[in-house]
Amino acid sequence: MSALAGFSVLSRRRALKVALGALGGVVVGVSGLASLRGCAKDVGALRCLSDHEHRTLTALAIALFPEGGAFAGGAAGVDLARTFDAFLADEDADRRSDLKRALLLLEYGPVLFERRLVTFSNLAPEGRLAHFERWAVSERLVRRQVALAFRKFLTIVFYDRPEIWPDIGYVIAPTGAP
């Protein structure tokens, strides 16, 4: 399921309003924002995400599903962002730009909403998770929407992989009732 397909609320005007509102008091110009983001490695063969957008989503996926802990598997070895790229490529142009804007908003979330001079991808994984969790309970509807949508998409894709099922006791076999 893609919770993201319903994501049509992040219009250009609304995104701009949210971003400008959040920028109040942050003394960083556009070029400053770009330099905060830094370089993203070339991941190649993406259908519509940029390398930076791929990096943002991968950073989120790794924060949501870290390696180790209750079971070994995490998002580090799985390119969930590429699944999103494939999904997005078959969406219409309006929705593609909405979602790309949402990724941009997420990347600059620490700057825009918490007045920190660091972008989302450059936070440590634990810091990323804590930051993302604040989106879900934000007073701003648009932040809650971004959190809800990306979390749902990544969660469903992460757990829809058979290699993870033995770790969580999940099966798709029948109960055997005739």
Place this chain on the structure above:
Amino acid sequence: MKGAIVDLSREAAPRETTVDYLVIGSGCGGATAARELARAGKEVLVLEEGGDFTGGALTMRDGMYDQLYMERGGRATVDLSITVLQGRALGGGGVINASDVVPIGPGVLRHWQTQYGLSELTPEALAPYEKLALEDLSANTPRDDQINTNNALLRDGARALNLRGEVMLHNRRGCVGFGKCLVGCPVDAKRNPRFVAVPDAVAAGARFFLRARAMRIDRGNDELKTVEVRTLDEKGYHEQGELRVRARTVILAANAVASAELLLRSGLGNAHVGRNLSLQPQLPIVAFFDREVQLFRGIPQSYAVTEFEQLDHPEHGLWGFRIEGIGGTAGIMASLLPKLGHEGKALMKTLPRMAASLLLVPDAGNGRVSLGRPGRPRIEYAMPEEQKQRYRDAIRAAARIYLAAGAREVIVPLARPISIRSAADLALVDGASFEPATAPFLSAHQQGSVRMAPSPARGAADPGGQVYGTRGIYVLDSSGFPTSASSHTMTPILTMSRYLTARILAR
């Protein structure tokens, strides 16, 4: 005429077709109407946006949402507060629903008669059509050994508290308990329209065009309507061609969202079109036990706590709330859990010991469909405080039931989750505000957007389903219901489609 199912992503169709009856939507309403019309010797064409999925093509994976649901599973209200689940496949919602068979109660029919002026719609008038609908569905009661642990815990807890409940009728035959009904049944155990009305309709001469999206209805001179149709690619992502269908009668059966949207896009109908949308939003709740539950195996939804449901509410008809067990895939369950990171993984490790249910709260038609971006309806929904209070009541009731059944903890999966470990924690529920995009509400039973009424001053369609201001354009799906017909709409839609088709044929 020779019946057929033609997938327009693979086969070319004539650029212009003329038929007696064009049916838009192949689900419970559309397929049923098509069959009855074809059996009466009428020339019938059905348009379906989705593809045909049966047997092994239904993989039980979450990826199926992409193909089986509108907007690839992501249709939602404009503020993203409520996921709107709507089938998009040959057979419609019947392919992806939980197979619950709950007819329209006599209290609701009385309400429609007294409050909405549908005086001819008596229980006696509807009874023969309901009987036929139940036969179509092979309606039967799940055996005791088919009540999985998830539903049995709900039943046991309710019994311990002396609360009324019931095992629901269903439309499965030959179920083997895969438990992934919401992404289709790989052993074709659901007796849904795909396996009943569709083959019957084809045998009677009806044609079905798949991957065909109705864009606009031009009423022309009212005798012959012209429907503009776009054909889609194999996955239904992109439009790839177009054709026109001319029909004397057009039957809308594309669900309460899409039928209203098509009328609006066509500039047809009166000011009531799109209003009065009932989404009947459902809220999931999760409980953790110390024993194996395996909610992902067996029939996902078989037991309902009905103690708090009002079937004859003087102002609303169906009201109150009910609680039903529910199962889902690992991904869906994970998306409901309140924790992420390592804590989230630790919670998912306990998946086999989780139970879950849905809180079904009938609403008063607080929603509205309007036109959004091309191909995307705009769905707005305002939840009044009274409705929120019923969710809080339902949460408290479900939590008490789970605690009585031995749950260690009950979680209300809100953005700020509520954890209930004892009766003392129930007061925490008072703080649930249900602000937009903070709760995982979902809607599986959209109704009422083209509601029937005895005059255009009160509704969008006449008591025979004909859209006011048109001649020969009907709604035969849940769009026409004046209020929530039932906690589950499959049987009401089948019944009403039969009833209204008989009226159309009798004109």
